[in-house]
Amino acid sequence: MSVPATGVPAGFPGVVADEVDGVPLLLAAREGNVSGGIVFRVGSAHETLATAGITHLVEHLALRGQVRSEAHLNGQTQAGLTLFHVTGTAADVVAYLNDVCAALRDLPLDRLETEKDILRAEAGNRDPGVVGRLRINRHGARGRGLVGYGERGLDRLTADEVRDWAATWFTRGNAVAWFTGDAVPDGLDLRLPAGERMPAPPLTDVLGTTPACLTGLRDGVALDAVVSRDATSLTATLTALVLREALHRALRADADLAGSIDVTTEGLDAEHARLEIAVHAVDGKQDAVLGGVLDALGTLRYHVAADDLAAARAIAAEDLTALAAAPAADVLPSLAGRLATGRPLQRPEEVRAEIDRVTAEDVRTVARQVWDSALWLAPGTLDHVGVAQAPRFSEQPAVGRAYPRTGAPEVSLVLAEDGVGLVVPDGGVTVRFADCVLLETWPDGARALTGADGFRVALEPTLYDGLAADVVAGHVDGRVPADVVVRLPERAPEEIPAPAPPEEHGRRTRRARRAASRAAARAVSAPTEPPPVLPAVRPPAEPGPRAEPRSVAATVGLVVLLWVAGWVVLGGGQALLEDALDTELRLGFLPVLALLGATVGLINQRHPRQER
DSSP, X not given: OOOOSSSOOTTOTTOEEEEETTEEEEEOOOSSSEEEEEEESOOGGGSOGGGTTHHHHHHHHHTTTOOOTTOEEEEEEOSSOEEEEEEEOHHHHHHHHHHHHHHHHSOOGGGHHHHHHHHHHHHTTOOOHHHHHHHHHHHOSSGGGGGGTOOTTTTTOOHHHHHHHHHHHSSGGGEEEEESSSSOOTTOOOOOOXXXXXXXXOOOOOOOSSSEEEEOOOSEEEEEEEEEOOTTOOHHHHHHHHHHHHHHIIIIISSOOEEEEEEEEEEOSSSEEEEEEEEEEOTTOHHHHXXXXXXXHHHHTTOOOHHHHHHHHHHHHHHHHHHHHSOGGGGHHHHHHHHHTTOOOOOHHHHHHHHHHOOHHHHXXXXXXXXXXXXXXXXXXXXXXXXXXXXXXXXXXXXXXXXEETTEEEEEEEEETTEEEEEETTEEEEEEGGGEEEEEEOTTSOEEEEETTXXXXXXXXXXXXXXXXXXXXXXXXXXXXXXXXXXXXOOOGGGSOOOOOHHHHHHOOHHHHHHHHHHHHHHHOGGXXXXXXXXXXXXXXXXXXXXXXXXXXXXXXXXXXXXXXXXXXXXXXXXXXXXXXXXXXXXXXXXHHHHHHHHHHHHHHHSOGGGO
């Protein structure tokens, strides 16, 4: 979508649309400090896993040397947009925008490695957490799923690739600028390469069947859903507000179960929006919170309380009133972002009419879409409400030469003609060469392949019987495109996984072996375990030996000893008390109950539930 070179955007008095050097420019005057910025329709979701971090890297290079003591300036790389903005004097804004555009035309690539190191340091403070896990499991290792992986491409990006990325995406056809003044300021230079408005990031889905559930969230419940929308619909927003009202009433007002409740929406493209729920449970109330969220969303599919819909409309109208009352200059960044992403500009009265048109049936329709498309992250499974577990394994296991895991032969690495896989008793994870979006290599011979579906298989020669480093390299290298290969630095000896000593293998029980196999399946299943973030890009740790299981026979012996000692101590104590008090004590079942409690505590201490 292009912005007209002249004229006032309808319904936004005080805003003037102009053009400088082929870049659309929005103008609106205000008193005080001057602000300005430029936004491009490119973000991390436009990248591939092998180039992840390239947009952020361009942003950093464009801001190199930007030190203006009196001005507030910054850059930001989002999933679908990259923006640069500044507040200061008019001269500060002009100088900043000129410098940014000049740097984008001719990036200071002599600072490439320095900026990479800075990005690695920044990444050390970021944790994709719950959001990353949900994104990977829904979208895989592409598009909006990349947020869960970190900037994995930094180790392979070359100066030429970075230059080409800037020339393709940071163009005048893919940009919108703004300036809080009533006229184009003197000296403004927004020259950029020619280019076209780019599309939204790809919206991928690797879940297949929904609703689906991930497990392991200990302190609450989260949900990610994708619903349909038209270009201007506010129904998803109103549904989120209604759901927030219902959750607040059930989990906060009527019962103190939740510490925080967040229900948000995000536009993905013209046809789809994301609705997310995140509820943090009070200690010990996780099950009650999960039940409350299930009940609230389940009920909303069939019944919308009139008071909740009225409250949602009032909140939306209040936000709209505040926006309409704001100075025209304050809405320029939002308008620029909407224009850059091709979203229409709606007048406040149009938005208000749309809010009033949303009916209870509209909300119920979206609530049903939320339920049907939901990816849950909960403490445990949701089989009781008809929600299956999200895929943990590939549909087809790899077939080829198998190399058993040292000390755990039920786990095997498979080198197939068309890919690699890891097979465990419950299933297998496979990455086909044709679907590989990232191949990580180490000088010691290890390899790790990530497929477009997000599954990841690590090939560690030290962990499998008969698997040599040259065998791994010969089977994998050259079988995937060169542009997905990331060559990582040499690892320290202690970073290379090693099998457990033979004496430990001999002591493993059959139950411990099965548990190790399950751990191996989870370790290579990237959709359920987001990989670590940079700077230390390493494959997820292969499972080592589990702690030596305590003998059941020894536990039985301790229980017997506990009961014998208990009867002796309790019997002797009772006799002493009767002599001292000169009366008969009738304790009934109290000694038995005390010994039962001590027995349960002993068993739980020696055999935790997750190891049984």
